Amino acid sequence: MASNKLPLSFYQQSNVVQLSKKLIGKVLCTQINGKLTSGLITETEAYRGYDDKASHASGGKRTQRTETMFKNGGISYVYLCYGIHHLFNVVTNTANKPDAVLIRAIKPLQGKETMLQRRNASANSPSLTAGPGRLSQALGITTANDALPLTGSTLWIEDRGDTFSDDMITAKPRIGVDYAGDHASRPWRFFIHDSAWVSHK
């Protein structure tokens, strides 16, 4: 199949909120430990570092962990949450503008057997890949995959021509960011309205 990976220019757009919506319907792929797995992105959240109390890079806060977010867009940002879950983000915008999109849910497309094994599951149901910790586990993504180029051959995103119009996408406040005060209510979580493959129905 011809490569239809999203180009670097896609990730370097400056409006991370718009970009979060555009990532809905794209296909996230990994080739890890020799296994190809992929899924249609059904849910995303935008984190805008310089002006977002919910972001790790809030106010442009630069630390060892957030350094990845300050790099040029088009790479991964993977970090460990609650000591257990590896959460996968797409770094966007250009260098020194710490924006990222958290991928919160996918619908499995390729490598379902591999995903079932990695998740220790027996049925292809939304609990397999709906939720940021779940999809990372299903795709084999860990913090070892942090700061990898999304134009490479380990971790990438394709456009396979599936488009979703604005009225098929719902915008709601983000999940698990109550600590962010007034910014917690920003409608920066996007998901396919009628899809079963989303977290927090």
Place this chain on the structure above:
DNA sequence: GCGGCGATCCACT
């Protein structure tokens, strides 16, 4: 050096 706390998930009541 150390303590509190997560962009979560699962099992149990």
Place this chain on the structure above:
DNA sequence: GTGGATCGCCGCC
């Protein structure tokens, strides 16, 4: 609906 798992990050002052 509630709580435990589990560990790296960050700020302490």
